[in-house]
Amino acid sequence: MSNILELQHVSKKFDNDLVLDDLCLEVKENTFMTLLGPSGCGKTTTLRIIGGFTTPDQGCVLFEGKDITNLPPNKRQLNTVFQKYALFPHMTVGENIAFGLKISGKSDEYIRDKIKYALKLVNMDDYANRDVTMLSGGQQQRIAIARAIVNEPKVLLLDEPLGALDLKLRQDMQYELIRLKNELGITFIYVTHDQEEALTMSDTVVVMNQGYIQQMGTPENIYNEPENAFVATFIGDSNILGGIMLRDKLVRILGTDFPCVDTGFGVNKPVDVVIRPEDVILGEAGKGQMDGVVSHLIFKGVHYEMEVQAGGFEWLVQSTSMFPVGQPVSLSVDPFNIQIMNKPESEDEEAVVVDV
Template structure:
């Protein structure tokens, strides 16, 4: 049975008359790794800052373990934050940085010493006690920021794009480090990022946000394989999104050709959006698939070839390990379970709201 750690109820927030969050409701379960994912300006950082207590919501409640903490100041909340640009205290050495929260809580000297040793071991920076923050690399500084937060034994650790300032390789290493730390600590992580790959790699649960609304939430697999609307499909990974007609249950017409699918309940002869991931598009010799086309671009990506196929008046993005040179006539085949049907948004507003079931 999952229990709620953090609950946001009807949170509304606006700055200078501009709506940032509108009636946001979110349940974050105990011991989960939850990622708030979305483009900049979607409200994800504001959501995190409201949980942390750095912003007050205009309306709504923040609950931790069922207790209303909306009016509790940041310094009294049982959670800690790792900030985007580390925010270390540059006038203190590493040891003093990590001890900051513990000293304020008047912990004993021995307790603090043990905690520092434990935290530095956890972030793989043993022996850095006397160094100054400025003498550390970005990745090391971020580890110290994490160590400084977790020694306080927070129930929830909030991470605001902590890897945003690091280079790609380091970022990937840190992703694995964070997963490991999360397992060792056994606490709830709430992570904010605009990087969909980061979100897919680390999270148990992803909350996709846009324009102040939650577009979809679920496991990384659900978000990737079953996007509920075009925004989510487009934001998470590469995809082919096109308009189509839902003929009847388990049958959809794309560019005049009928494809078998597994979705039901979208009505009869209804316009819908269809998402097909590039790796799910199978290319067959001309005439053997459902929709014929011509390869127009070809790039070698290492793991696979990336091709563009002109078919039905649409540029299909295709990832395949089979090579079809530019100009080859091919035929597109898609397995029924690889076709994801989504309701068409009736208006821009509805698109922002997402499609709730």
């Protein structure tokens, strides 16, 4: 697969505020790529640079190998689904969908067929003559998608398109988007701050923070092997602890030695350790690797979420079995579930804890 889109050393400043710093990104043809990060991380700016609404201060944008950095949006072979849908309120559903086609001078018959096809694709067959302001949020979203895809773009940009929908609708739409992507066979670049959305839909997830790409990979890769503390905190819940890599496959955490599977960090090297809450196994006191006391307990539906005081650290633990508050317990972790990361080397890579 070749690169359909490339960003090369792109930087952008707004009022002395560096939003993107030397960003490089390659997008393979026919992938579902998600830019994930907290607000202000530069993901939307990246999307706007690809769409042509913002010009980078430095660097260039290549589309199918050609430089399109200074091409206006109306000349680019991509279309965008905007965060707030941006449907034209004084036009009907049909007129909205036909807008792009009319500009490119398609015949009336072609336009009529396309409207029908697009509406069918988003499951809104009989809505062509409706007023867009009369539609629900989910319906408007589908129309916005239909309006973008009738122009047969090679890349579809989606800017937090599900942000304004309620949870149930959002989940439905996630499946719809995956189905659409497979039916159309085009590249999707999707921007969101919702890690669950990113993990559910994407082929590739790009985690961004403070204008940098923190990590790029498949959803499984990002979740299971976060490269730094930021990624670990941002994707799912985690216990992040300082540790010392005593030697290959052995790490000391809070004074206790834990066997692990990581190698190549050197000897007696300080590292960050990530342990997912669902990977901490609770047992009878004295029978695990470490002992502690349960300090909080919340029922979450699928599982219980507990906080356990052990070794001077408050461990977040998720388990299907319940241990009441005040009960002494033991903690143990499977070596495969211990993720070792290098300490951040520069300030820019410093993990930033963000409430999302």
